[in-house]
Amino acid sequence: MPLEPSQKHLLIIEDDKGNRQLILDKPVYSIGRDVDCDIRLASLFVSRRHATLVQVASAQGGYSYRIIDGDLDGQRSANGLLVNDKKIQSHDLQNEDEVVFGPQVKFTYYCLSRDPAPTEPPDGTFDDVTLINPRTADKSYTTDSLDALEIPLSKPPRQFNLVGKRGQSLLKFLNFRRERGITLQK
Template structure:
């Protein structure tokens, strides 16, 4: 039996158009109000070219994303952004980082790691029954975690059995 580790990067965007999710897999993303931006934010508080996301390789074969204020030509945005409540010009994103671009305009970054285990063929008669009385009304999960898992389940349609690990926010736990 062998195992592999998979990594996915998810951005939850909230602006005047509501909430949407974006799976990050490109090497560069422009963020701003301009319709030509890769990630378009609908708000007059957001600059046309507000920020840039860059994918960076890590030494262990994984990747991470860095957010930079403004564009790659050195032009900063008008209002900047807050990351977890701090005004920064650049930041290497970590799981559950919140980037606020203006009133009611924010993105939350999720780093999802999934360990996929290659197993024997699945026995179609091997099932586990769960009694509804054994679960909490909310399934034992926070509303936020249920939303993230719901988005990941919609994105993740792989035939192999897998285990999903969400890293906990470093400052709270």
């Protein structure tokens, strides 16, 4: 069963009150300075009913938003809209579009989509998996090859007995000396 990607529509708004974010989920939003607007912008450069956001179906099966200058009755704003530095009357918003309403008043639109994680693995995914006990795993290292030492993560590192190695070297030296008849002078 194919999973539909989930979308989240987000506005990062900057105005005289500072920065804030708003998640869009309603079909229509009024934008402006009026107290009755769904998205209220704090600036004298913004009209009372400056713009409208309308949810529109997208070709990928989800939806996006269209911004329209003014209200749905056709009344335009005094200063208009700039979308990505171009004056427009209507625009289908794309990810990271920047809409400017006036000096220091703007928002950036984000359409975030992701494929939801499946809750269970597809059929047959784990049919050929063999579980291995870490204690019986292949020991692919020796104490002689310290340069390419690979230690399995499931086991603690081996502690090498340096005193034992030195003792073995000393015994080899003493045996060598005895075989050759070499004596040490005091």
